[in-house]
Amino acid sequence: MVESREVRLAAIPEGVPGQEHFEVVSAPVADPGPGEVLVRNRYFQVSARLRTLLAGDIEGTPLPPVRVGEVPPSITVGEVVAVGAGGGARVGEVVSHWAGWREYAVLPVAACTPLGDSLPDPVAHLGSGWTSYAALTVHARLRAGETVLVTAGGGGVGSLVGPLARVLGAGRVVATARTREKADRVVAELGYDAAYVVGTDAIEDVDVVVDNVGGADLRAALAAARPGARVALVGALSGQAGAAPVELDTFGLILRGISLHGVNTRPDPDERDEWLARFGGWLRSGALTFPHVRVSGIDSAPRALQEVIEGRHVGTVAVYL
Ligand SMILES: NC(=O)c1ccc[n+]([C@@H]2O[C@H](COP(=O)([O-])OP(=O)(O)OC[C@H]3O[C@@H](n4cnc5c(N)ncnc54)[C@H](OP(=O)(O)O)[C@@H]3O)[C@@H](O)[C@H]2O)c1
Structure with a gap:
């Protein structure tokens, strides 16, 4: 029997979750039963997407x-x-699973995915790489030389989409960010050709959009x-509790032949293997890096x-334990 520290939700946040909505507690972890494993967690992803799950009951x-x-x-x-x-x-x-925010987890073997050595550093499995790849290839059908716009281009998804678009042959690759300072950072750190603050800057014409934000960013x-542009709808970061409504001029979209595609990725094992082989190759050759930030210790997660x-x-x- 081991002791494991874990982060629990202490109160449902009204708006943006803060540290006061969580508590770190120590709890004993039982030995694994038949068909189970005990996993010592090494790192887990922290994403704004969690906000929706903390907001109470939202369907779907x-x-x-x-x-x-x-x-x-x-x-x-x-x-x-x-x-x-x-x-x-x-x-x-070494395995991946969804029982994060804790040091140890007892899990059914079936809930764990063995990682092997497909990627040079297993931390890259925390990224939303398959989503980014599918958004660009399957949904937006990116063609060589096209201009790609990534909303929230510095987020977990966005920071993979931008460099991936480049590797896949895009021409210009541009982003949105909420502040000028962040826009300048994503250009400097991720190699975007330009980054725009919605509501302040005029955005150049684009062929492909990967939208992580919804709301005003999607409208812009x-x-x-x-x-003929293709828009892959990946996330709704501007929504506080799952919804990110935006008024659209559908007549204008029809006249310009613009298509919107909701991305809900559940890769089958073959697609996952294909993605990991390509991603691993790009990481090993240096064509891509995995942009990530290390945060140390379970106490730092909130x-x-x-x-x-x-x-x-x-x-x-990534919170390192
Ligand atoms: N469809 C799928 O299969 C799939 C898979 C994975 C993720 N997702 C979704 O994709 C979205 C992005 O996920 P992620 O992992 O990239 O998230 P993330 O890493 O937590 O994103 C961080 C970024 O979110 C932006 N942000 C936070 N609140 C915002 C707001 N109110 N308005 C605009 N931007 C805001 C910030 O942008 P600034 O830098 O501009 O401040 C920040 O850089 C989420 O909605 C997630 O649920 C979908």
Whole structure:
């Protein structure tokens, strides 16, 4: 039996979650039963997307809402340290799973994905790479030389979409950010050709949009979309509780032949393998990096969430344990 520290939701936030909405507690973790493993978590992702799950009951979210006293879910990488009766995994194996925000987790073997050595550093499994890749290739059907706009281009998804678009042959790759300072940072740190503050700057004409924000960013992106543009709708960061409403001139979209595609990625195993092989190759060759920020210690996780939502970081935020 080991003691594990974990972060629990202490109160449902009215708006933006702050550190006061969480508590860090120590709890004993049982030995793994038949068909289970004990995993020592190494790092987990902290994303603004959690805000929707903390807001109470919202229908249709990909994961269930987090109740007071529960530990939030998050994509996590850890190492198997004990295996229950029946086997199915081996001690020392590195796996990903969704039982994050805690140091140790007991899980069914089936809830763990063995990572092997597909990526040079397993931390890159915390990124939303498959989503980014599918948004650009399957949904937006990016063609060589086209101009790509990524809203919230410095977030976890955005920071992969921009560089990936470049590797996939895009011409200009541009982003939005909420402040001038952040816009300048994403140009300097992620290599965007330009970054715009919606409501302040005029956005250049674009062929492909990957939208992580909804609301005013989506409206501005559609205004800048060329005839025949494809828009991949990935996220709704501007929505406080799951919805990011925006009024659209559908007549204008029809006349310009602009298509909107909702991205809800659940890759089948073959697609996942194909993505990991390509991603691993690009990381090893140096064609891509995995933009991420390391935050140390379980106690730092609530502050990290607040900082992500405030837009203080560039890339995926990973809490190292
Ligand atoms: N469809 C799918 O399969 C799929 C998969 C993964 C993620 N998602 C969704 O994609 C979106 C992005 O996820 P992520 O992991 O990239 O999130 P993230 O890393 O937490 O994003 C951080 C960024 O969010 C921006 N942001 C935060 N609050 C905002 C607001 N109110 N308005 C505008 N921007 C705001 C900040 O932009 P600034 O830098 O400008 O401040 C910050 O840089 C989320 O909505 C997530 O649910 C969808």
